[in-house]
Amino acid sequence: MTLRSPGTVLVTGASRGIGRAVALRFAREGYEVLAVARSQDDLDALAVEIRDEGGLCTGYALDVADRAAVAATLTGLDVDVLVNNAGVGVLKPFVELTAEEWHRMVDVNVNALFHVTRAVLPGMFARKSGHVCTIGSIGSRSVFAGGTAYGATKAFVTSWAENLMLEVRDRGVKVSVVMPGAVATEFNGKSVSDADAWKLMPTDVADAVARVVLTPPHVLIHRLEVRTLTVPSKGQGK
Numbered sequence: 001m002t003l004r005s006p007g008t009v010l011v012t013g014a015s016r017g018i019g020r021a022v023a024l025r026f027a028r029e030g031y032e033v034l035a036v037a038r039s040q041d042d043l044d045a046l047a048v049e050i051r052d053e054g055g056l057c058t059g060y061a062l063d064v065a066d067r068a069a070v071a072a073t074l075t076g077l078d079v080d081v082l083v084n085n086a087g088v089g090v091l092k093p094f095v096e097l098t099a100e101e102w103h104r105m106v107d108v109n110v111n112a113l114f115h116v117t118r119a120v121l122p123g124m125f126a127r128k129s130g131h132v133c134t135i136g137s138i139g140s141r142s143v144f145a146g147g148t149a150y151g152a153t154k155a156f157v158t159s160w161a162e163n164l165m166l167e168v169r170d171r172g173v174k175v176s177v178v179m180p181g182a183v184a185t186e187f188n189g190k191s192v193s194d195a196d197a198w199k200l201m202p203t204d205v206a207d208a209v210a211r212v213v214l215t216p217p218h219v220l221i222h223r224l225e226v227r228t229l230t231v232p233s234k235g236q237g238k
Helices: 017-028 040-052 067-074 099-127 150-171 202-213
Strands: 008-012 032-037 057-061 081-084 130-135 173-180 223-226
Touching: 008 017, 008 099, 017 032, 017 040, 017 081, 017 202, 032 040, 040 057, 067 099, 081 099, 099 130, 099 150, 099 173, 130 150, 130 202, 150 173, 150 223, 173 202, 202 223
Parallel strands: 008 032, 008 081, 032 057, 081 130, 130 173, 173 223
Antiparallel strands: none
8 A cells, every 4th residue: 555645643542452553554654653552661662663663653651531631742743643542341231330430431432532632633624634533343333232331432433423524524634433343352351362363353453444544635434344254153243
């Protein structure tokens, strides 16, 4: 894939899983990576890997749910592409969810979209160009037991992204949402194992994000759903 013009990409949740794969993918396309995650050690390791491949990476140890910290750290950064990837998922029956688990999912999956996007969008307006790409989920419309909070937050992502797209497209800013199916990551506190072999890999999702972002200026892929072709065993998911 040929890059039109390298710029900067800000990736949240960049220290592992999909976010890490996205950061590496865009670094290989020539983008300078601004990586956001809570773990400084993980960010340092990512930066070393990117620099070893000849790329540029700056890490920001930050909780995207912290409104004041996000504003202080990210406001004014020169960001061409924002990938809102940070997400939390606690999948269990509604009556077993704690208030802390519920609010953490809302804070990271929903409220952080406001904090981070609001910090960088004015700069995109000023340049009359930019792209906001958010990682959603097919769980936003494929309901399942245990997804009362997580699925609802991802449904918010889909609606929010479409409304934002209509607000900002005449200012030169693209808005997209990439909706993966099951991905082999440490999501929901589980380690990746051989049982996850049927799922998408984080690199698959990163390639989808690149396909959405690296389009001609007049082309907008607003919503992209990506699934594995592998049929899971009964009860494993979609």
